[in-house]
Amino acid sequence: MDSATSEPTTGQHLAPSVARSVKVLVVGAFGVGKTTLIDSVSEIEPLRTEEQITTASVGIDPGLPEKQTTTVALDFGRLTVSEEIALYMFGTPGQRRFWDLWAGLADGAVGAxxxxxxxxxxxSFEVLDQLELRTKMPFAVVINQFPDSPQYPVERIRAALDLLPTTPIVRCDARNRTSSAQALVQLVEHALTFPAFQKAPA
Structure with a gap:
């Protein structure tokens, strides 16, 4: 799956060798970097549904002073991760009030x-609860490395999030294409071990 870290394709069309398209979700709490990751890695112009954050959200959504916009429906992008497989990425809104959208976005996805x-x-506790409640799909956890992020050992994070030993945990800089692509490859490799991946439409 080396092609995921190569330079993005300049065209909008899939390479002729791609025989399989696979849908994945990108989920997380408000402001964790979902839109940034899809922007950094998509080989097509990403679709965004961002709106300006207004005073109407005060007391409803978490407050992040540096964040001026928020996703209200979905983010969408595409990444060819191997000669045969292309990922279609659907980023979900992070705010609790939009979680009802997750069920529809998850339809047909093989992993998150x-x-x-x-x-x-x-x-992230409620996000993981919602993911398991609404989708039941395999997932990989990505630690987005902000400049001021505390650095914890992976096993401490696994324990804090109550994750199974088989759940992948990777560190990532969502602004970096190679780093984001490698995280997505980890998800695909994990999803390959589940029957749902084998049933995913070509």
Whole structure:
């Protein structure tokens, strides 16, 4: 799956060798970097549904002073991860009030990339609960490396999030294409071990 870390394709069309398209979710709490990751890695112009954050969200959504916009429906991008497989990435809104959208976005997906910010790791607890409640799909956890993120050992994070030993945990800089692509490859390799991947439409 080396092609995921190569330069992005300049065209909008899939390479002729791609025989399989696979849908994955990118989920996480508000402000963890979902839109940034899809932007950094997509080989096509990403679709975004971002709106300006207004005073109407005060007391409803978490407050992040540096964040001026938020996803209200989905983010969408595409990444060819091997000569045969292309990923279609669907980023979900992080706010609790949009979680009802997850069920529809998850339809047909084979796995999820769960983004975590160690500056507020507790915000991931409900996200993981919702993912398991609404989708039952395999997932990999990605620790997005913000400049001021605390650095915890992987096993401490696994224990804090109550993850199975088989759940992949990877560190990532969501702004970096290669780093984001490698995280997605980890998810695909994990999803390959589940029957749902084998049933995914070509």
């Amino acid at each position: 990339l769960v983004m975590v910010d160690t500056r507020s790791i507790e915000s």
